Amino acid sequence: MDRPMDEVTVVQLPLWQLLAMVGLPVVVLAVIVAVLKRVARAASMEKGEPDWSVPQLEGRAGNTPLHRWDVRCKIVTILVYSFMITAIHKMPTALAAIGLSCLVLVVARVSLARVLMRLLAIVGFIAMFLLVMPFTVPLKNGDTVIVFGGLQWLHFSMRGFHLAATIAAKAVAITLLMEPLLATAPLPVTLQGLSRLGVPEMVGQMVLLSYRYLNVFRHEARRMSTGMQVRGFRKRTGLATVQAMANFLGMLFVRSFERTERVFDAMRARGYKGRFPEQAELRLRPVDIVGAGLWLTIGVALLVYDRMAW
Amino acid sequence: MHISDGVLPVSVSIGSYAVSLGLTVWSARKTRSEEMPKLAVVTAAFFVASLIHIPFGPTSVHLIIPGLTGAILGPSAFLSIGLGLLLQSLLFQFGGLTALGANALMMGVPALACGWFFQAFKGSSPSRQALVGGLVGAGGTVLAALILAVLLVTGGEDFFGVAKLALAAHVPVIIIEGAVSALTIGFLARVKPALLLHGLEPAHGQAHG
Numbered sequence: 001m002d003r004p005m006d007e008v009t010v011v012q013l014p015l016w017q018l019l020a021m022v023g024l025p026v027v028v029l030a031v032i033v034a035v036l037k038r039v040a041r042a043a044s045m046e047k048g049e050p051d052w053s054v055p056q057l058e059g060r061a062g063n064t065p066l067h068r069w070d071v072r073c074k075i076v077t078i079l080v081y082s083f084m085i086t087a088i089h090k091m092p093t094a095l096a097a098i099g100l101s102c103l104v105l106v107v108a109r110v111s112l113a114r115v116l117m118r119l120l121a122i123v124g125f126i127a128m129f130l131l132v133m134p135f136t137v138p139l140k141n142g143d144t145v146i147v148f149g150g151l152q153w154l155h156f157s158m159r160g161f162h163l164a165a166t167i168a169a170k171a172v173a174i175t176l177l178m179e180p181l182l183a184t185a186p187l188p189v190t191l192q193g194l195s196r197l198g199v200p201e202m203v204g205q206m207v208l209l210s211y212r213y214l215n216v217f218r219h220e221a222r223r224m225s226t227g228m229q230v231r232g233f234r235k236r237t238g239l240a241t242v243q244a245m246a247n248f249l250g251m252l253f254v255r256s257f258e259r260t261e262r263v264f265d266a267m268r269a270r271g272y273k274g275r276f277p278e279q280a281e282l283r284l285r286p287v288d289i290v291g292a293g294l295w296l297t298i299g300v301a302l303l304v305y306d307r308m309a310w
Numbered sequence: 311m312h313i314s315d316g317v318l319p320v321s322v323s324i325g326s327y328a329v330s331l332g333l334t335v336w337s338a339r340k341t342r343s344e345e346m347p348k349l350a351v352v353t354a355a356f357f358v359a360s361l362i363h364i365p366f367g368p369t370s371v372h373l374i375i376p377g378l379t380g381a382i383l384g385p386s387a388f389l390s391i392g393l394g395l396l397l398q399s400l401l402f403q404f405g406g407l408t409a410l411g412a413n414a415l416m417m418g419v420p421a422l423a424c425g426w427f428f429q430a431f432k433g434s435s436p437s438r439q440a441l442v443g444g445l446v447g448a449g450g451t452v453l454a455a456l457i458l459a460v461l462l463v464t465g466g467e468d469f470f471g472v473a474k475l476a477l478a479a480h481v482p483v484i485i486i487e488g489a490v491s492a493l494t495i496g497f498l499a500r501v502k503p504a505l506l507l508h509g510l511e512p513a514h515g516q517a518h519g
Contacts, residue, residue, distance in 0.1 A: 082408045087320040118403035122314045129317070129472055136471020163468055170316025175403055182400055202343065206350040206393055213354035214397065221358050235365045242364065242486065246493030249359050249373075253382065253494075254502045256355030260348035267347060274343070 009144040010155075018148040021156070022131070033123055036116055066108040066184040070288035071193030077292040078181045082174045084299040091162060093306035094169035100298065101176035108180040115179045122175055126168045133164040187211065189280050196282060201275055208276070213256075213263075221252060311458060311476060312398070312413050315406030322464045327411030333388050333418060340385035352383070353390045357397060364486055371483045376417050377450035377491045380425030381432075381443060382498075382505055387421040388414070412461050420453035432506065439506060440496030447491020448484050455480035 066074070085097050105115060137160035139145065146156040182190065191204035228244065235241050318326075341349060356379055363372045380387045392414045398404040405413040424446040432439050458480075459473040498505050 079407070082315065083320060083324065086316055086318070086323060086408050121403035122406075125311065125314045125317075128475065132472045132475050133468065136474075137468040138470075160468065167316050171314045171406065174315035174406060174408060178400075178403060178407065200338075202338075202346050203393075206346055206353070207396065209347055209350035210354045210357065210393055210397060211401075213351045214357050217354050217358040218361075221362070235363075237365050239489070242489045243493055245362065245364055246490050247497050249362070249375075249378075249490065249494045250497035250501060252355055252359060253352075253498065253505065256352055257502070257505060260351045263351055264347055272347075 008139050008141070011144065011146045013146055013148050015148045018154070018156070021146075026127075026131070029123075029127070033120060037120055039113075039116075062109055062184065064108050064184070065291070066104070066180050069184075069291055070282060070284050071185050071189055072197055072282065072284070073288045073292040074181065074184070075190070075193055075197065077295050078177055081295060081299045082177065084296075084303055085170055085173050087303060088170055088306050089166070090306050091166050091169065093302055094166050094173060096305075097173035097302060098169055098176070100302075101173045104180050105176055108184055110179040110183045114183065115176060118175050118178055119172065122171055126171055129164040129167050130161070134158075134161040136160065137163065188276075192278060192280065193282065205276060213259075217252065217256060220255065221248075224248060224251065311479065312395075312405030313409040313416070313458070313461065314403075315408050317406075317465070318409055318412055318461060319465055322461065323408050323412055325411075326415050326461070330392065330411040330414040330418070333422075334392050334414070337385055337388035337392075337418075337422075341389060345386070349383070349386055349390055350393065353393045353397075356390060357394045360394070360398075364490070366482050366486060371486050373487060373490060374417065374451065374454060374483065375447075375487070375491070376421040376454055377424040377428075377443070377447035377487065378494060380421035380423070380450065381428040381446055381491075381495060383421075384425045384429065385422065387425055388418040391418045391421055416454050416457045416461065419457060420450040423453060424450040428506075436496055436499035436503075439499045440492045443495025444488045444492025447495075448488030450491075451480060451484045451487040455484070 085094075088094050088097065105112075134156045135154065137157050139155075139157065140159065144158040146158070148154060148156070185193075188208060191207055195201045195204045225248070228248070233244060338346075356375065359375055359378075360373055376387075376391070379391060383390055395405055395410060395413050395417065399407055399410055399413075427449070428442055428446045432442050455477050459477050462469045462473040462476060495506065
């Protein structure tokens with residue numbers, strides 16, 4: 001610590017409280033995550049063999065305002081609003097954004113298990129910030145620092161913790177919006193909306209195709225690994241496992257390349273000339289634009305509130 | 311490691327979106343338009359490959375394969391990786407939607423560099439291709455880790471600690487990635503060498519499989 005400590009508020013705590021402050025939340029979080037993962041997986045697991053011809057990201061049928069909202073307005077609004085949330089600096093605003101996202105979740109009535117899965121996916125990355133930043137941010141004037149049991153090099157900075165928690169809150173607020181964005185319309189319609197917004201049509205088609213073959217290859221990979229297990233293969237640390245996995249990958253690539261030719265021939269034989277038929281008729285109603293305007297106004301208001309002193 | 315939403319400063323996330331968009335357009339120009347559906351199918355295979363976990367001591371690492379993608383797809387790799395990341399973000403929330411541009415830079419630029427390096431130095435014997443493949447696999451991961459660290463540091467000196475940890479966390483991945491890339495490229499060089507030459511060019515005489 002090079003800087004003079006007199007500008008920094010130092011709170012002395014005994015060492016065991018460090019374990020309580022850092023270790024306990026980590027353990028509790030790990031247990032909660034493990035349990036939630038199991039619950040979410042069980043909830044999203046389909047019964048029997050899934051139908052691989054139908055992508056699973058189909059929007060659930062519903063008649064909420066988000067389902068009726070024009071897909072172009074929805075994409076633009078949620079994307080712009082997400083960037084606005086990224087620009088937030090302060091904790092209370094970030095918490096307000098989470099509240100708003102929860103409100104959207106309730107209105108859109110999306111599957112909570114899927115929302116949960118999405119939150120679980122970001123836990124690891126966000127936990128890294130929460131664990132590392134309090135101990136590594138440089139000290140500044142007016143900081144409050146907790147020092148444990150006289151270990152001068154190990155100081156828990158409240159500012160760092162606050163910063164990391166704000167990042168986590170922003171990440172959660174945006175992640176909560178992804179399911180309302182994607183699950184309130186079938187994927188082809190969402191992509192059609194994208195292409196109407198000026199994204200080349202080829203992009204949407206590539207997404208659809210990769211999405212479909214993603215499921216095919218996952219299925220194939222699972223079959224291949226079942227075959228390996230039946231022949232006695234078990235994953236271990238070591239070169240033998242790496243060798244086996246490398247051959248596995250190579251085989252997956254060879255099979256996928258061979259399949260591309262057949263897929264493409266089959267598409268052309270069915271009259272593919274560079275575009276798929278349109279899925280739905282898109283109509284822009286005044287209420288769609290009002291909704292977009294309203295939502296973005298809330299976003300701007302959040303940002304203004306964020307930049308004001310509090 | 312994918313960057314999630316809310317981490318990068320808004321200027322950096324928008325800026326990296328713009329740069330990624332430019333690179334994607336360049337990559338799409340380098341790909342013949344009738345090859346695009348094929349690229350989509352191959353992207354799906356890479357996507358599945360990146361979900362595979364390999365045990366490493368008490369934990370396991372999942373592959374990010376920028377090296378392999380670059381070596382096999384060449385300039386089309388950026389388009390493929392952008393597409394893959396978009397799907398990962400949409401389906402699994404691996405990488406936030408607002409950080410998509412940054413993630414595409416982090417994975418796509420190493421892939422382009424690896425593709426160039428592999429094609430320039432691959433030689434002709436399978437063992438040399440495997441060796442260069444290993445170098446490319448490890449080097450691509452090093453480059454991806456460095457870009458991740460630079461992106462994190464744009465947040466200011468508060469982020470130095472996290473950037474250092476992210477770099478350190480990549481060390482096991484670099485080792486595994488190098489080994490797997492070397493062996494996979496060795497496998498492909500023996501089994502289907504055409505893949506390492508042309509990437510997406512049609513494989514003649516392989517109509518049935």
